Amino acid sequence: MRFIKGHGTENDFVILPDPEGALDLTAEAAARLCDRHAGIGADGVLRVVRTKVSGEPAVEGLAAEWFMDYRNADGSIAEMCGNGVRVFARYLVDAGLAEPGEWDVATRAGLRRVTIGASGDVRVEMNRPVCLGEGEATVAGETLRGVRVSMGNPHLACPVDRPLAELDLCHAPGFDPAVFPDGVNVEFFRLVGERHVEMRVYERGSGETRSCGTGTVAVAVAAALGGSAPDGASALPTGEWTVDVPGGRVTVSLEDGTSFLTGPAVLVAEGETRSDWL
Numbered sequence: 187m188r189f190i191k192g193h194g195t196e197n198d199f200v201i202l203p204d205p206e207g208a209l210d211l212t213a214e215a216a217a218r219l220c221d222r223h224a225g226i227g228a229d230g231v232l233r234v235v236r237t238k239v240s241g242e243p244a245v246e247g248l249a250a251e252w253f254m255d256y257r258n259a260d261g262s263i264a265e266m267c268g269n270g271v272r273v274f275a276r277y278l279v280d281a282g283l284a285e286p287g288e289w290d291v292a293t294r295a296g297l298r299r300v301t302i303g304a305s306g307d308v309r310v311e312m313n314r315p316v317c318l319g320e321g322e323a324t325v326a327g328e329t330l331r332g333v334r335v336s337m338g339n340p341h342l343a344c345p346v347d348r349p350l351a352e353l354d355l356c357h358a359p360g361f362d363p364a365v366f367p368d369g370v371n372v373e374f375f376r377l378v379g380e381r382h383v384e385m386r387v388y389e390r391g392s393g394e395t396r397s398c399g400t401g402t403v404a405v406a407v408a409a410a411l412g413g414s415a416p417d418g419a420s421a422l423p424t425g426e427w428t429v430d431v432p433g434g435r436v437t438v439s440l441e442d443g444t445s446f447l448t449g450p451a452v453l454v455a456e457g458e459t460r461s462d463w464l
């Protein structure tokens with residue numbers, strides 16, 4: 187099986203070109219590919235498949251040539267991946283399967299518009315963040331409150347008022363499954379300047395990663411709200427935020443009814459898995 191390895195702010199992926207939808211990518215195979223000791227190693231898998239042959243009900247009828255079939259490192263399926271979609275787009279351009287410019291990628295959370303040049307950073311329209319109120323997570327016995335944000339996938343963005351390095355993220359944060367029935371990606375953030383935050387993340391299905399694109403937008407929303415959720419359905423604040431993650435830096439722009447994420451997308455290697463391995 188041919189693969190490419192890439193990352194966006196060190197959130198890393200195994201990319202599997204499957205234009206005609208011939209691959210039967212099981213959860214077990216995705217988890218084996220992502221295994222950092224016995225596999226290639228990654229936070230997730232990006233299967234690159236034409237939307238119309240993907241067989242994925244969530245993208246049926248979407249007007250985009252390519253579907254990003256994203257899997258977490260444990261093999262579970264997620265609706266969206268903000269770093270992944272930039273790396274996915276960079277692969278398509280690099281492989282000559284798409285032209286630099288502006289076009290849509292189909293995801294399980296709907297279409298995401300990508301703006302991409304022949305090289306350099308990639309900008310993705312992340313659509314409208316949905317603020318769902320407040321929630322809690324438990325880290326090493328401490329309860330942290332945060333803002334629940336849907337970016338197509340679920341997030342809890344928690345403000346923290348001490349160095350993020352002090353958080354023990356060796357274990358998954360605890361959360362109430364009645365509030366997060368589908369699990370949750372938990373971000374921890376601290377204001378370090380004007381419209382500038384740093385964050386760490388513990389991702390659903392992948393553990394602590396060095397970046398999470400959807401998480402950076404959720405954090406920008408939570409930071410813009412001052413760390414707590416507004417009562418009722420008020421409009422979200424607008425403005426441009428710099429978000430530092432352990433793996434680098436991205437820019438999040440919150441606009442009226444939508445949001446944008448800009449950051450790097452790097453392809454680092456390609457190869458073939460052995461047929462007697464997977």
Ligand SMILES: N[C@@H](CCC[C@H](N)C(=O)O)C(=O)O
Pocket residue numbers: 197230258263264265266267268269270339340371389390391392395397398399400401
């Ligand atoms: N790292 C991603 C998010 C990947 C999916 C997430 N773990 C989930 O299960 O929702 C990003 O860059 O957004």
